[in-house]
Amino acid sequence: xxxxxxxxxxxxxxxxxxxxxxxxxxxxxxxxxxxxxxxxxxxxxxxxxxxxxxxxxxxxxxxxxxxxxxxxxxxxxxxxxxxxxxxxxx
Numbered sequence: 001x002x003x004x005x006x007x008x009x010x011x012x013x014x015x016x017x018x019x020x021x022x023x024x025x026x027x028x029x030x031x032x033x034x035x036x037x038x039x040x041x042x043x044x045x046x047x048x049x050x051x052x053x054x055x056x057x058x059x060x061x062x063x064x065x066x067x068x069x070x071x072x073x074x075x076x077x078x079x080x081x082x083x084x085x086x087x088x089x090x
Contacts, residue, residue: 003029036077046084053078 007025011018032050035042042050057073081089 044082046082048079048081048085050077050079052076 003025007018007022010016010025011021014021032042036050036052039052044050052075055074055076058071060069060071061067062069
């Protein structure tokens, strides 16, 4: 499902204009992103939790040449689904 499909479904269900729904959806995603950039955890009850984790530096391997390559530490976004979502998806 794409963002456009989400906007269209919400607009249908609520009888709001797609333009207005798109602004709200995009605003929500922008605020989630900015919170993660600043290191905050984003918790959406019954949906899940987004947080930024650090992956440590390690030694990798170039599969083409077989040479070892140092991979630096980096940050990644992780998501843990909430209980309601887990039960529905199961």
